Amino acid sequence: MSFLDQLNPQQREAVETTEGPVLILAGAGSGKTRAITYRIAHLIDNLGVMPESILAMTFTNKAASEMAERVEKLVGGLSVAKPAMATFHSFCVRVLRRDIEALRIPSGIPGNPPIGYTKKFVIYDENDQQQLVKSVMRRLGIDDKQTTPRSVLAHISWAKNHMLDPQEVYLQSADPKTERVAQIYAEYKKELAKANAFDFDDLLLETVRLLRAVPEVREYYNRRYPYILVDEYQDTNRPQYELMRLLAGSKHNVCAVGDEDQSIYSWRGADIRNILEFEKDFPEAKIIRLEQNYRSTQNILQAASAVVANNVQRKGKNLWTSRQGGTKVGYYEAPDGENEALFVADKISKYLREASEQGENSRVAVLYRTNSQSRLFEEAMRRYQLKYHVVGGFSFYERAEIKDMISYLKVIHNVNDTISLLRVINTPVRGIGKTTLETLERVALETGLSLWNAIKETIQRQLLPVRALAALKNFTDLIEDGQAMLAGNYVEHFEESSLGESAEITEEQSRTASRRSKDQQPFEDETFFDPMAFDFGPALEDTPEPSAADDSAVAGAPAFRDPGAPANTAEILKFLIDRTGYIKLLEEEDTPEAYSRIENLRELVNAAMDSRDRGETLDQFLDHAALVSDADSYEAGAQITLMTLHAAKGLEFPLVFLCGLEEGLFPHSRTFLHPDDIEEERRLCYVGMTRAMDSLIVTRAVYRRRYGTDLPEASIPSRFLDEIPSQLLEELGTSSRGRSTSRAGAPATHEREVGSTHYAYEDEDQSVSWAARNKQRRRAPAVKTYNSIDNIAEFFASRGKKFSLPKLPMEEPRGVKGFRPGQKVKHPKYGEGTVYQREGDGEEAKITVQFPRFGLKKLVEKYAQLERA
DNA sequence: CCCTGGTCCCAACTT
DNA sequence: GGGACCAGGG
Numbered sequence: 001m002s003f004l005d006q007l008n009p010q011q012r013e014a015v016e017t018t019e020g021p022v023l024i025l026a027g028a029g030s031g032k033t034r035a036i037t038y039r040i041a042h043l044i045d046n047l048g049v050m051p052e053s054i055l056a057m058t059f060t061n062k063a064a065s066e067m068a069e070r071v072e073k074l075v076g077g078l079s080v081a082k083p084a085m086a087t088f089h090s091f092c093v094r095v096l097r098r099d100i101e102a103l104r105i106p107s108g109i110p111g112n113p114p115i116g117y118t119k120k121f122v123i124y125d126e127n128d129q130q131q132l133v134k135s136v137m138r139r140l141g142i143d144d145k146q147t148t149p150r151s152v153l154a155h156i157s158w159a160k161n162h163m164l165d166p167q168e169v170y171l172q173s174a175d176p177k178t179e180r181v182a183q184i185y186a187e188y189k190k191e192l193a194k195a196n197a198f199d200f201d202d203l204l205l206e207t208v209r210l211l212r213a214v215p216e217v218r219e220y221y222n223r224r225y226p227y228i229l230v231d232e233y234q235d236t237n238r239p240q241y242e243l244m245r246l247l248a249g250s251k252h253n254v255c256a257v258g259d260e261d262q263s264i265y266s267w268r269g270a271d272i273r274n275i276l277e278f279e280k281d282f283p284e285a286k287i288i289r290l291e292q293n294y295r296s297t298q299n300i301l302q303a304a305s306a307v308v309a310n311n312v313q314r315k316g317k318n319l320w321t322s323r324q325g326g327t328k329v330g331y332y333e334a335p336d337g338e339n340e341a342l343f344v345a346d347k348i349s350k351y352l353r354e355a356s357e358q359g360e361n362s363r364v365a366v367l368y369r370t371n372s373q374s375r376l377f378e379e380a381m382r383r384y385q386l387k388y389h390v391v392g393g394f395s396f397y398e399r400a401e402i403k404d405m406i407s408y409l410k411v412i413h414n415v416n417d418t419i420s421l422l423r424v425i426n427t428p429v430r431g432i433g434k435t436t437l438e439t440l441e442r443v444a445l446e447t448g449l450s451l452w453n454a455i456k457e458t459i460q461r462q463l464l465p466v467r468a469l470a471a472l473k474n475f476t477d478l479i480e481d482g483q484a485m486l487a488g489n490y491v492e493h494f495e496e497s498s499l500g501e502s503a504e505i506t507e508e509q510s511r512t513a514s515r516r517s518k519d520q521q522p523f524e525d526e527t528f529f530d531p532m533a534f535d536f537g538p539a540l541e542d543t544p545e546p547s548a549a550d551d552s553a554v555a556g557a558p559a560f561r562d563p564g565a566p567a568n569t570a571e572i573l574k575f576l577i578d579r580t581g582y583i584k585l586l587e588e589e590d591t592p593e594a595y596s597r598i599e600n601l602r603e604l605v606n607a608a609m610d611s612r613d614r615g616e617t618l619d620q621f622l623d624h625a626a627l628v629s630d631a632d633s634y635e636a637g638a639q640i641t642l643m644t645l646h647a648a649k650g651l652e653f654p655l656v657f658l659c660g661l662e663e664g665l666f667p668h669s670r671t672f673l674h675p676d677d678i679e680e681e682r683r684l685c686y687v688g689m690t691r692a693m694d695s696l697i698v699t700r701a702v703y704r705r706r707y708g709t710d711l712p713e714a715s716i717p718s719r720f721l722d723e724i725p726s727q728l729l730e731e732l733g734t735s736s737r738g739r740s741t742s743r744a745g746a747p748a749t750h751e752r753e754v755g756s757t758h759y760a761y762e763d764e765d766q767s768v769s770w771a772a773r774n775k776q777r778r779r780a781p782a783v784k785t786y787n788s789i790d791n792i793a794e795f796f797a798s799r800g801k802k803f804s805l806p807k808l809p810m811e812e813p814r815g816v817k818g819f820r821p822g823q824k825v826k827h828p829k830y831g832e833g834t835v836y837q838r839e840g841d842g843e844e845a846k847i848t849v850q851f852p853r854f855g856l857k858k859l860v861e862k863y864a865q866l867e868r869a
Numbered sequence: 870c871c872c873t874g875g876t877c878c879c880a881a882c883t884t
Numbered sequence: 885g886g887g888a889c890c891a892g893g894g
Contacts, residue, residue, distance in 0.1 A: 089884050200884050268883065370881055433870045629884060646882045668881060707885070
């Protein structure tokens with residue numbers, strides 16, 4: 001019973017109210033996760049509930065596995081049985097894989113299989129969806145200029161999140177455009193069914209449909225999980241809410257935990273009404289409020305509360321903390337985006353150095369509104385030689401080579417997956433071109449066959465020139481051999497010699513490749529090699545013991561040395577890489593990019609091996625690949641984490657930077673039209689601010705470049721800055737007064753230079769308060785566009801401030817020669833020329849050269865074989 | 870059939 | 885900054 005004593009009275013009530021519906025309204029940092037994990041531990045340890053009868057649903061795999069870890073720590077020596085902790089989507093996939101065929105209906109034709117989805121379904125990601133919508137639109141003859149596939153897909157997803165089917169969308173449509181959407185939606189749905197594929201939204205919808213339609217299935221899950229917990233309840237959408245209701249059964253032992261002020265997913269269909277309707281659907285519900293914040297200092301909490309208090313749509317609550325005072329919220333106004341990033345990097349480097357001098361291992365988060373903002377911060381971190389970790393952005397599974405291999409696996413798993421089939425049918429090129437594909441699609445359309453069957457038909461009836469037929473046969477053989485391997489009746493029928501030695505993946509090679517790529521691009525792809533990205537999190541059911549057999553595969557034995565036994569995913573992958581010559585072709589390319597792609601493929605094989613060690617089958621591996629999210633790549637151990645505000649939900653850091661507080665960026669311009677959307681932005685700001693435990697620094701750039709090519713534009717300070725009470729704010733960046741003159745001229749040491757004043761400017765006008773100046777600027781938005789460093793300096797001068805240029809003495813990487821404007825150079829192809837301009841530095845330096853006979857050419861210095869003339 | 874280079878258009882958050 | 889698409893040459 002001892003662990004219950006660590007809870008405050010409200011938390012304790014939340015933990016001990018185990019029977020009947022409970023809604024826990026938990027403010028930021030109020031020990032929400034603690035309440036949930038203790039509740040689970042209490043159920044198991046003190047009430048003797050079987051662990052496997054508890055189901056906790058979260059939004060990310062990361063949250064699920066963190067919860068599992070914390071429960072395991074509380075419940076000493078948890079047996080083999082574990083509580084089920086999963087994301088909504090992965091839980092649904094499990095249910096569908098087990099029971100979807102209960103929805104099949106007889107075809108009515110003797111000998112024909114029943115109609116409906118089978119257990120072998122695949123999951124379509126956004127890219128696949130888009131391809132499918134495009135092909136549907138093409139077939140329906142709808143112009144994709146005025147009705148873009150993107151917007152159609154957004155509309156379909158909206159409909160699904162509100163549980164509307166195509167007919168309902170059609171009936172509700174008030175304009176021809178929506179009617180068209182309904183039509184496309186209907187066709188899209190049919191095509192998904194034909195391919196035995198679900199999109200993300202379907203996973204929830206179909207599970208709800210299944211549980212509603214088949215009482216036996218519903219009852220099975222009701223019996224199996226008498227205790228249900230739902231995390232981040234404020235972000236559930238309609239299908240998720242229905243799912244929870246269905247799973248709660250008649251016992252209603254459901255515990256939902258949420259915070260209205262942290263609802264940030266309404267655009268994904270999250271419905272705040274779910275919190276209100278909870279009491280309607282569960283009239284006997286007990287509401288418990290957790291209002292003591294254990295995370296932040298009083299200053300931070302007050303500032304955040306003051307911001308969110310501007311929202312009209314909220315019940316309001318009193319969050320309090322015992323951590324009196326604390327440092328004020330820092331504010332830095334950077335001249336531009338680059339400078340903002342350098343400022344942040346500088347502060348972080350000092351902060352971490354001080355922390356380590358005191359023997360502490362601290363953590364910092366840099367939060368921003370949009371993923372594209374990460375680039376500047378990454379560059380700044382590199383300049384300061386800081387190791388950082390980026391959450392989200394371009395994920396491992398979105399890379400072309402990974403998608404290719406996954407698509408091969410998907411086709412082997414399910415040949416009716418036409419979208420994946422089209423992706424790989426000519427990848428790498430094997431002579432199946434546009435004309436061939438057009439014929440095949442016509443055959444498919446005319447016969448009603450799936451594309452795969454149309455190909456088989458075409459080959460059999462020899463409907464194409466011999467060359468094309470051979471190429472097609474080549475492809476179908478490959479897929480069928482893969483299927484045979486999977487089934488365990490593959491008979492090798494090529495010579496060993498045809499397997500290029502280069503395609504063999506050994507641990508040794510893997511290691512050298514890894515070393516090489518790290519040497520060349522020390523910071524690139526940090527996120528892509530994250531093993532966490534492959535962690536399914538705890539399985540719903542107990543996974544079989546990992547097979548002790550064949551570790552030799554890791555050591556580089558041939559991929560399929562054991563014909564006759566069913567192959568595992570890793571073996572099939574190696575076979576595919578081998579037979580397609582994928583790696584071999586990349587090696588022939590012999591570029592850094594190609595090696596990085598090879599490295600990614602090796603990583604994929606490693607992931608498949610891990611999957612095998614967990615005893616997973618091919619479809620489980622594919623489910624994982626489809627369901628890992630960006631947020632899952634968060635590493636709790638990383639010192640510096642860069643991520644969007646959305647990804648930061650649920651996390652905490654001693655020091656937090658909240659960047660880009662500018663109207664149009666944060667709040668985002670797309671939210672301006674609707675007051676409700678602005679309120680959501682404000683909640684997002686609240687979420688960001690309350691991540692901070694000890695210190696919070698907010699920043700803004702006066703001039704920001706919107707797209708790479710455009711001129712920087714003057715920004716207006718975010719309204720959220722105004723909403724922070726001025727007595728809680730402290731302006732930063734003025735501490736370097738006078739220093740910039742003393743170091744003029746003489747080149748300072750690297751360390752000093754980096755650590756001192758390059759981002760700083762002097763503020764001569766400190767008598768005017770920050771808030772007053774802020775107001776001034778807002779009233780008079782600059783009309784002049786500043787497009788160069790000189791203009792920015794001029795801008796600051798006009799305001800009585802001095803602005804010093806970021807100057808960083810950087811060691812030039814090898815291969816970079818540092819040509820300057822005016823120098824004469826010689827190019828192997830273009831001959832002699834004069835350097836006209838130089839952009840960027842180090843690895844990225846581009847120089848523009850004037851060649852007498854060829855005109856101006858822009859060259860990347862690293863690659864262009866330029867010499868001094 | 871394949872590759873290249875140019876052009877156009879886009880650029881919010883995520884399972 | 886970059887992805888998707890197209891035209892034109894190899």
